[in-house]
Amino acid sequence: MTNPAxxxxxxxxxxxxxxxxxxxxxxxxxxxxxxxxxWVGASPAAxxxxxxxxxxxxxxxxxxxxIVNIWNAPADEVAKSYHRIEKAYPGRFLLGVGVGHPEHxxxxxxxxxALVEYLDxxxxxxxxxxxxxxxALGPKVLALAAQRSAGAxxxxxxxxxxxxxxxxxxxxVFLAPEHKxxxxxxxxxxxxxxxxxxxxxxxxxxxxxNWKRTGFTDVDVEPPGSDRLIDxxxxxxxxxxxxxxxxxxxxxxxxxxxxxxxxxxDELLPTLRELAGPLGLxxxx
Numbered sequence: 001m002t003n004p005a006x007x008x009x010x011x012x013x014x015x016x017x018x019x020x021x022x023x024x025x026x027x028x029x030x031x032x033x034x035x036x037x038x039w040v041g042a043s044p045a046a047x048x049x050x051x052x053x054x055x056x057x058x059x060x061x062x063x064x065x066x067i068v069n070i071w072n073a074p075a076d077e078v079a080k081s082y083h084r085i086e087k088a089y090p091g092r093f094l095l096g097v098g099v100g101h102p103e104h105x106x107x108x109x110x111x112x113x114a115l116v117e118y119l120d121x122x123x124x125x126x127x128x129x130x131x132x133x134x135x136a137l138g139p140k141v142l143a144l145a146a147q148r149s150a151g152a153x154x155x156x157x158x159x160x161x162x163x164x165x166x167x168x169x170x171x172x173v174f175l176a177p178e179h180k181x182x183x184x185x186x187x188x189x190x191x192x193x194x195x196x197x198x199x200x201x202x203x204x205x206x207x208x209x210n211w212k213r214t215g216f217t218d219v220d221v222e223p224p225g226s227d228r229l230i231d232x233x234x235x236x237x238x239x240x241x242x243x244x245x246x247x248x249x250x251x252x253x254x255x256x257x258x259x260x261x262x263x264x265x266d267e268l269l270p271t272l273r274e275l276a277g278p279l280g281l282x283x284x285x
Contacts, residue, residue: 012036
């Protein structure tokens with residue numbers, strides 16, 4: 001009998017989520033620290049031209065999109081990019097796809113149906129379900145992720161959401177939540193950094209509705225966000241405390257956790273260096 005875990009993408013336990021592509025040198029250090037993947041957000045263009053330089057300068061590191069936006073990256077063009085990358089670096093690229101935010105997309109109509117149509121085009125262009133994941137928060141899209149892709153990449157969620165998602169999608173589906181971190185033992189400083197990022201999402205209905213589904217109140221999700229909400233979606237404290245919080249996602253059923261470092265680009269590598277040990281990563285440098 002086949003082990004279900006062998007059917008999932010293997011990105012290691014922890015990866016790194018960034019709003020812009022890392023440089024080849026940064027990617028090489030991230031790999032050396034033991035992180036398994038770099039997730040690149042901010043709706044990259046369909047040509048995915050940033051991927052090859054990262055893969056060229058690393059040996060095993062995976063690159064994933066977190067996510068390609070269906071409204072501004074045509075599926076046929078993305079499929080061509082996928083096959084170009086896969087041919088050069090087999091098994092090292094994971095295509096993350098999502099519908100973005102209705103508040104920032106004029107074309108945003110019937111998003112679920114549009115996502116299904118997008119996946120149909122990827123199918124037509126032979127992009128395998130095993131090499132793509134969906135940005136998913138609510139039950140309907142989580143179920144779609146389980147049916148039409150390798151799994152789900154929830155963003156701005158909690159370990160409690162991870163547990164609910166795992167229960168919904170079952171054990172054989174890949175689950176890779178993102179979680180934000182700040183290495184600071186000053187709660188006021190950490191929360192302010194958290195609010196600087198999370199504040200944007202307090203105006204987006206898909207995130208607000210998801211937080212409410214997982215138990216947060218109207219008061220929690222009113223700008224600038226309650227301490228309770230910020231503490232739930234931003235891990236802060238000592239490296240050991242942050243690592244413990246990230247580990248709660250794995251305990252809840254995640255296969256992989258994508259870590260987003262807050263505080264500016266200069267904090268990325270220093271934070272990842274300090275976390276590598278407490279996270280139990282096997283460094284090579």
